[in-house]
Amino acid sequence: AQTVTQSQPEMSVQEAETVTLSCTYDTSESNYYLFWYKQPPSRQMILVIRQEAYKQQNATENRFSVNFQKAAKSFSLKISDSQLGDTAMYFCAFMDSNYQLIWGAGTKLIIKP
């Protein structure tokens, strides 16, 4: 069975620091999609960043970037210059060939002023 593991249930950092959230997954497929979603305290989940497995280049969206290690099945999210508004639950997700999303349990990130 395909699984997604987020090993950090909770993290906290000071504002302006850089933080990295870890995600590992298990699959035998070679072509798939990986996502990071953010769920702020208001509860609406939004997409942070997406990576296609066949693309070597790591995806980047402004202060958010990923470190995609396909062989290691690792997909970590780096947030640079963290802001108070980054406080949220962060979910890593994997989309398989059947278009099904498999979700990690989430990491609660707290940015302290």
Place this chain on the structure above:
Amino acid sequence: DVKVTQSSRYLVKRTGEKVFLECVQDMDHENMFWYRQDPGLGLRLIYFSYDVKMKEKGDIPEGYSVSREKKERFSLILESASTNQTSMYLCASSSAGRGNTIYFGEGSWLTVV
């Protein structure tokens, strides 16, 4: 902006009651989803629909049913609510095709007493 609207943010229902959770999206998306979110478990797929009147079971369909009579509307039905169905329910939608962004509603907190 894509909008996924869930009709009720907070509900309290009694054991055995029939519960309807309504969801409407305004982007003409083909795919619609119902997830259940519980702490430490991430998101678990209850049902999804890829077209009007079409539905597919997700990981935890037991105790739930769905209805999609119109493209923009996807309803989740708890035929006889039980206390173990107390949870946050998230509706989502996406356009057809693999890897597309999934857009979420704000969620419905259901408490069954």
